[in-house]
Amino acid sequence: MMDWDKLRVFHAVADAGSLTHAGDVLHLSQSAVSRQIRSLEEALDTTLFHRHARGLILTEQGELLHDATSSMNRRLETAAARIRDSREEVFGELRVTTTTGFGTLWLVPRLPKLYAQYPELKIDLMLEERVLDLPMREADLAIRMKEPSQADLIRKRLNTVRMRLYAMPDYLERVGTPETLDDLPDHRLISMHNTATQVAAGEVLVQSLMSIGIPSTLTVNNYFGVLQGVLAGLGIGVLPDYVIADFPAIKRVLPDVESAEIPVYLAYPEELRNSKRIVAFRDFVLEELALSAKVLESMGAQL
CATH class of the missing domain: 3.40.190.10 (Periplasmic binding protein-like II)
Incomplete structure (x- = not known):
């Protein structure tokens, strides 16, 4: 039967990659940590770490044991969470x-x-x-x-969420409200960049709008930036509809244009x-x- 303390020390060393750093986490001296690792290796009759100048690297056998101790840790964390949640309080x-x-x-x-x-x-x-x-x-x-x-x-x-087109009233008063997609080239389009990670339905909508040939655009790698561009009156933005619940001043434009359901x-x-x-x-x-x-x-x- 394996010693739980030795496994705890091994897991800390494997995560830290250093006897010293593991000792700091466990509040043990480096020599105490080293003794525990050596004792565990002797009990298993194998080498768990390769030693080199930059620290410790797990051997193949060490990787197998680390997978097991990681699984144990997750199960213990889950058990602890369930025990804590047996109380009435939410904390x-x-x-x-x-x-x-x-x-x-x-x-x-x-x-x-x-x-x-x-x-x-x-x-x-x-x-x-x-x-x-x-x-x-x-x-x-x-x-x-x-x-x-x-x-x-x-x-x-x-x-469900849909991507739609939005703009500020002052922008629309200044530049005009588009009536059809053919009017979009007269406006600046603000959207997620097509290389940024986004839902497929949003990407499809943006690509279809870009294919119209819009001279001036602002692309951002997140929707927070797109929203800030719309609020600043830079143009018409492609945004998820849930945003508008908190920004009622923003107006939807081209109401027939929207993405598929997300x-x-x-x-x-x-x-x-x-x-x-x-x-x-x-x-x-x-x-x-x-x-x-x-x-x-x-x-x-x-x-």
Whole structure:
């Protein structure tokens, strides 16, 4: 039977790549860490690390053991989270991942309401286009613009989004309101750059608009920048419709022009089904989306 302490020390050294750095994390001396690693290698009758001037590198056998200790750590973290969530209070860390656009333009402005309700919640918000691996616990919960394909996830379709064209009233008064697509070359188009990661439906719409031949454009690698360009009166922007719930002054132009529907899903691992943090966050998002939908309906739009 392996010694848990030695495995804990091994995992820290493998992550740090250094006996000294691992010792700092574990509050042990370098010699104590070295003794534990040597003892583990003797017990397994194998070499776990290659030693060189720049630090330590795992051997093939070390990689196998590190995979096992990483899996153990994730399971222990999940067990600890479930134990903490057995209490009635909603508190502790919740790692949420979503796209940069949805996170900055819709989610973050609404978080004060959630924190007011659960002041001891610690949200670690990871805004990126890369889809994080929820079963491997890279995040606890995800809001994505497509249905998750990973296994062992609880998934809920929240709503649908469409990309549409928007501009500020003062810009339209100054330059004119386009009546047809043929009028777009008289305007500056603000959009995501076609090399930036974005939902396929949005990319298709932008490419079709660019093919018209628009002399002046502003391309940005995220929707926050596109929104700022629209608010500054630089031109007509291609934006997701959920943005407009918080910016009622922005006007939609060419209402017949829009992308295909983009589904929005919330997902989390099956093992976190009973997590009170997950439930609280899920219910909060659903309530806020319902409020946004009412605002958009009152503006004559549909989320």
